[in-house]
Amino acid sequence: MKPPAFRYLRATSVDECLAAMSEHGDDAKILAGGQSLVPLMNLRLARPSWVVDVNHVPGLDYIEVEGDVLRVGAMTRHRDLAASDVVARACPLLAQAAAMIGYPAIRNRGTIGGSLAHADPAAELPCVACATDAEIVVAGRDGERIIFADEFFTGYFETALAPAELLVEVRFPTTRAGESWQFREFTRKSGDFAVAAAGVGLALADGLVTRARIALGGVADRPVRATAAEERLAGGPLEGPDIAAAAALVADVADSGSQDADAVELASVLTRRALEAAAAELRGAS
């Protein structure tokens, strides 16, 4: 189908965008990569009166490391995340997950800011943001504020963004020596939407797990951390039974938020595989 009529504004600055958003409120939508908004408009599930295009706002497309933080501009495309050596070194989970998003044609347009703001609970980058404790920087008319990933996603396609705010940057803690990060997802065919996804991170010191991070996609109304499974692994030696027990706890955690038994089972299996891959990488490195 074709989208309903709307008025289009090609914003050339964050301020111009914010002014339009505060003037038009819920009647306006931000157009970033358009890989979610435009299909929703074509299907007439979204009917904004105003579309504010941020593709020509300078200074929103960058990847840089500052100290122990990887800073990614909101308009950075998935293609660039997946191809970046900087991302691969500083936040390998982000690089792995970006390469799994959709198809080449989707990755060429889709952006990290768009994906997070769209907040599909099964999407890759929201899961990565939760797994890594990312900070999401949003600009409003009173300046910028930071929202932590675990407070950013508030429900199905819902976020803590106010109507007149623009997501401008995502900050990821850089990975350290002795850590392994692994992303796994299940799709019905290559590039399709994930039924379930797991992003895990393990830190190992002297043969014991010092920190475990497990985030799941597709099992609840938002990406969720499997904290019970994380706690089960922490302090342990990362043997097969520990991984199996943690993966079983994922099923318990996921179950409470999901009606989809297949997705829960898949999340548990994907978590186990991701943990096994992380364990293998860490043992290989030590």
Added chain:
Amino acid sequence: MSAVSDVHEVRLRVNGVERVAHAPARRLLSDFIRYDLGLTGTHVGCEHGVCGACTILLGGEPVRSCLMFAVQADGAEIETIEGLASGPDDLHPVQQAFWEHHGLQCGFCTPGMVLTAKALLEHNPDPTEADVRKAIAGNICRCTGYVFIVDAIRAAAGIGRERDGA
């Protein structure tokens, strides 16, 4: 503020030629290419980014033209299927390989397949079968079963190298 009227001038380079037309904001780039520019080689299938039939090259990279508004392409450089062959008696290596290997039946998915393949081969001149299948995963064909399309794309890699004298 920038232009906010409902009808926008869209000026872009299409297959190396400067084109200009006017379109309402809601005009999808896919429809703009077909109706306003008269280039009907770009096919429109699902109109929500699933089928890949409307794939074009934007700045040399494949994108869904149904997932962009025409007004967004103002100032852009795009390539459609019409831009591949240098003349009526010529075929691009990918087109020639599709011809020789029966990489199409009804032809509806073909423009998107060919452009996706062209971009793949520019990044990866000698793809494996798995590389090809992954690259075209976003382009749906309901006729061929994909086997001859994959064959064609891998053959095109060889034709391209021959023409380059490599």
